Amino acid sequence: MTHTIFIDGEAGTTGLEIRERLEARSDLKLMLLGDRRRDVGARREALNSADAVILCLPDDAAKEAVSMIENPAVRVIDASTAFRVDPDWTYGFAEMAPGQREAIAASTRVSNPGCYPTGFIGLVRPLVSAGIMPAGWPVTVNAVSGYSGGGKAMIAEFEDGEGAPPFRAYGMTLKHKHVPEMTKRTGLERPVLFAPAVGAYRQGMLVEVPLHLSALPGSPSVEVVHGALAEAYAGQRFVEVAELEATEAMAGISPEGLNGTNRMRLHVFGDRGGEQVRLVALLDNLGKGASGAAVQNLNLMLGLDETAGLN
């Protein structure tokens, strides 16, 4: 059986990557609008006649697109921030918790996680669930992304513009749009303190949570923290936890190490026996952080092999 897929925003950064991942598949048929992609009538028709639609639009345009869908059989995956804390939508991070994969498969409204939240939730949620980090803990997250994270406008700034910086810290108001999602999906009670940055490279990201282990209840060891993560993601195809021996041998970590993949690797850096750790997630902001995750969710929602078209 061939499923028809419509990507609204097919010519954007996320949309193009999804298109590349789907085009080679014989089990899917893409509905492409080309020059008519901004034509509301053409979009309305596609939004209501596809088996599944993937919205790769700014938040307001995504909300408008959802309001245009009248056919209850259409499955929707939204890549924007618009519905990520909406209780009527299923959060599209299959590895996040037991049962999440099944919930995605059964849903017709799936919100694709943000790129930074994928790294952050991946690192912190298992610690909260295991009782290692109290829900009320004040948490800081530092991160750096390639400039493709900012879509077409930021790509133009860094590739075509004059004077793009080698590195820019941003989110200085502490009100980044990912904070509600990061807080809710980890089970934390206080808004996380999020310090993002963008570098003068295209793609790939690091998301880091530094922790004073000696301040946490029971002063957990590096091994206990690592063990909680390893247990949470045991057997997962796309989320892995680096062995402590491997991280101990690393002098540093580049954000580009998993580019082009739908994988995320979690690291626990810190001296064994020491009192601090740096938890670091490595992922491709356009892979597991966006387009790869959208394809994984699409596979689940259509009852296909979850890994089809993904590496």
Ligand SMILES: NC(=O)C1=CN([C@@H]2O[C@H](COP(=O)(O)OP(=O)(O)OC[C@H]3O[C@@H](n4cnc5c(N)ncnc54)[C@H](OP(=O)(O)O)[C@@H]3O)[C@@H](O)[C@H]2O)C=CC1
């Ligand atoms: N880039 C990334 O790393 C990630 C992005 N996201 C999210 O994915 C979504 C898309 O982002 P991204 O691909 O980076 O953005 P881009 O700016 O690269 O692309 C946005 C696309 O949306 C289309 N578009 C904009 N407004 C409208 C409208 N009113 N009606 C129809 N189409 C419209 C544009 O059309 P046109 O081609 O005609 O300009 C373009 O194709 C955003 O919500 C973003 O937050 C999520 C995770 C990571």
Ligand SMILES: CC(=O)N[C@@H](CCC(=O)OP(=O)(O)O)C(=O)O
């Ligand atoms: C470098 C950069 O600007 N990144 C984007 C996040 C990209 C992303 O994750 O998109 P969503 O917001 O849809 O999740 C930002 O910080 O707004």
